[in-house]
Structures are given as structure tokens and as C-alpha cells.
Amino acid sequence: MTQQVPSTEPELAGVRNFRDVGGLPTVDGRRVKQGRLFRSGHLAHATEEDAAFLSSLGLHTIFDFRNTSDQKLEGPDVELPGVRNVNLPLTDPADGAEFWKMVRDGEIDQLRSILADGKAANRMINSYRTIIAQRTAEHSQVLHALAEDSVPALMHCAAGKDRAGLSIAVTLLALGVELDAIVADYLESNATHRRYKVHRSSSSAAAYSPEVMELLSPLFDARAEYLTAAFETIEQTWGGVDPYLEQALRITPELRERLRERLLD
Numbered sequence: 001m002t003q004q005v006p007s008t009e010p011e012l013a014g015v016r017n018f019r020d021v022g023g024l025p026t027v028d029g030r031r032v033k034q035g036r037l038f039r040s041g042h043l044a045h046a047t048e049e050d051a052a053f054l055s056s057l058g059l060h061t062i063f064d065f066r067n068t069s070d071q072k073l074e075g076p077d078v079e080l081p082g083v084r085n086v087n088l089p090l091t092d093p094a095d096g097a098e099f100w101k102m103v104r105d106g107e108i109d110q111l112r113s114i115l116a117d118g119k120a121a122n123r124m125i126n127s128y129r130t131i132i133a134q135r136t137a138e139h140s141q142v143l144h145a146l147a148e149d150s151v152p153a154l155m156h157c158a159a160g161k162d163r164a165g166l167s168i169a170v171t172l173l174a175l176g177v178e179l180d181a182i183v184a185d186y187l188e189s190n191a192t193h194r195r196y197k198v199h200r201s202s203s204s205a206a207a208y209s210p211e212v213m214e215l216l217s218p219l220f221d222a223r224a225e226y227l228t229a230a231f232e233t234i235e236q237t238w239g240g241v242d243p244y245l246e247q248a249l250r251i252t253p254e255l256r257e258r259l260r261e262r263l264l265d
Contacts, residue, residue, distance in 0.1 A: 010053055014045035017160035017194040021168060024185060026176040030264045036152050037263060039168050041160035042066060044075035051078050054154070059083045061150035063142055065090040065163035069100075074158065086145070088138045090163040091131050103216065104200055111215045120218035124162070125229045131166050132233045139170045140249040146171065147259040161189040161222050166230060173241050174251060174259055179231070189222040 012018050018041075022034030038057065042064075046054065064077060067089040077085060102110055114120075146153060155171075157163035165186050172182045188194065200207040238244040245251040251259075 012040075012046070012050045012053065014047045014050050015043055015054075016041040017189055019185075019188065019194075021172070021185060024172065024177050024181045026264065027178055028176060030176075030260075032172070032175065032177065033263055033265050037146075037168070037171065038152070038154040039160055039164050040154060040156045041164075042070070042074050042156055042158050043077040044071075046078040051080060054078075055080050055083075057152055057154075059152050059154055061086055061145065061153045063088060063145075063153060063155045063167065065138075065155070065157040065167060070158050073100075084150070086150075088141065090135055090138060090157070090167070091127060103219065108209070108212060111212060115215040115218070120215065121223070121225070124218055124223070124226050127162070128166060128226045128230045129233045131163065132170075132230045133237060136248040139167060140251070142167055143171060143174055143245075143249055143251055143259060144255065146262065147255050151262050159189070159220070160194075161220075162226075165189065165222065165227070169227060169230065170249075171263075173234075174245055174249075174256055175263055176260070183224055183227055186227050187222050187224065 010018065017039070019039060020034055021037040021039060022032050024032045026032075035057065038059075043050075043054070043062070059080065061084045062077065062080070064085060064087045066074070066087070079085075099114070102114060106114075142155075155164045155167050169182050169186060172185070200212075234241060234244045238247055245256065
């Protein structure tokens with residue numbers, strides 16, 4: 001039975017995990033504007049119809065957080081006339097050609113050795129912590145661009161879950177969106193029609209056995225514990241969201257207010 005996409009959400013044939021972040025509530029009673037901030041998986045396989053829809057959004061900037069190995073594997077984004085493309089590679093939680101080769105080609109014993117007993121989930125948690133701690137320049141660049149002129153904007157990585165998910169979360173923190181709403185939006189990536197499809201080299205039943213899929217699931221799930229680890233890193237390293245924004249991302253109160261004016265009702 002086909003998963004029904006909500007009627008308010010476009011069905012894109014070649015772009016997964018697309019959604020408008022508009023409508024999320026802030027702690028002071030405002031909401032993120034509709035049609036200003038979008039997120040998705042990569043745009044490399046967008047159809048002509050998908051591209052026409054994306055062009056209709058009036059996008060100013062697309063932020064692509066994929067690295068060169070992602071782009072080699074999937075291809076470059078489709079070009080949308082008049083839209084600026086900014087590539088800001090962030091650390092892939094499953095980074096490394098050898099690791100991805102194992103995910104695609106590994107036998108069950110190999111997968112157990114690198115993913116079983118919580119190793120896969122721990123890899124994701126550590127990666128989220130690392131991105132927050134080490135990629136402050138990239139997140140600063142995104143927020144400064146949004147405050148200046150880069151709206152409407154679309155943020156994406158490969159699956160639209162981890163790197164894009166963190167960058168969207170950082171943006172929503174700067175806007176003062178409620179933490180529960182940020183987590184709820186992040187978890188939307190688990191919907192069947194949004195999930196990144198697992199590709200294995202073999203099409204045999206063994207390649208997609210229940211045990212294999214269970215071993216791989218932490219890499220392809222959006223889990224609240226991952227995003228919580230990112231928030232904890234902000235607290236532990238900087239003492240809270242405000243000092244994180246000001247010290248690590250160089251977001252002054254004036255720039256933060258410009259950001260809120262552009263993106264909040």
C-alpha cells in the first residue's frame with residue numbers, strides 16, 4: 001500500500017524529504033513564516049516537474065551541505081534559474097568512502113563489526129556533537145546570509161536529515177523556536193515517503209535481511225537522542241544558546257533581530 005503524502009505537501013518524484021519549515025512556534029508567541037525556509041534531500045535527481053515546482057518558490061539561495069564524495073555519488077544539484085547555490089560541506093555522520101562501501105557491500109559479519117552493539121547510534125551521536133562543536137564557521141555563514149539577503153532559502157544535504165537537520169535546528173534556535181517544535185520537525189524525516197532509500201549492491205534477500213536493516217537503521221533514522229546530543233554540546237561548551245550564538249557564530253543581537261524580521265510572522 002502506497003504511503004499517502006499529506007495534501008498540503010507537494011509530491012516530488014526525485015526529491016525526498018522536502019518540506020516548508022513555516023508554522024513552527026517560537027517561545028514568545030510568534031511563528032516561522034510560510035514560504036521562507038525549506039529543507040530537503042539532495043536535488044540531483046529532481047525531475048523537470050520537481051524543478052518547476054522548486055522554481056515557483058522564489059528561492060534566493062540553496063545551501064548544499066554535501067561533500068565531494070556525496071556529489072560524486074549522487075551528482076550535482078539541478079540548476080534553477082536565478083537561484084544562488086552555496087556549497088558548505090559538513091561532516092557526514094557516515095563519512096568516509098570505506099565506511100559507505102561497507103554499508104553498500106558489506107557482508108553481515110562486517111556490518112556487525114562496525115554497527116552492532118550501539119556502535120552505529122554512537123557514531124551518529126558523536127558526529128552530531130562534532131558538527132556543532134567544529135562547524136561553527138559554516139553555521140555562522142548560513143545565519144549571516146539569511147539575515148542579509150538569502151531568503152527564501154532551501155537547505156539540503158544527501159538525505160535532508162542530519163547535516164541539513166542540524167543547520168535547520170541551529171537556525172530555529174536563533175529564531176527562538178520552541179525546542180519541542182524543533183525536535184518534532186526533525187523527526188518528520190522518519191515518515192515513510194521522506195526517508196532516504198537504503199541502496200545495497202546486491203539485490204538478494206540476504207542483502208536486505210531484517211538483521212541487515214536493523215544494523216543499518218541508526219544511520220538512516222532521525223532519532224531525538226541525536227539532536228539532544230547536539231543541544232547538550234551547546235550547553236556544555238558555551239553554557240547555552242545565547243552565548244553559543246554570540247561567541248561561536250558571531251550573531252549579534254542586532255543581526256538576530258534582522259533574522260527574526262525576515263523569517264518570523
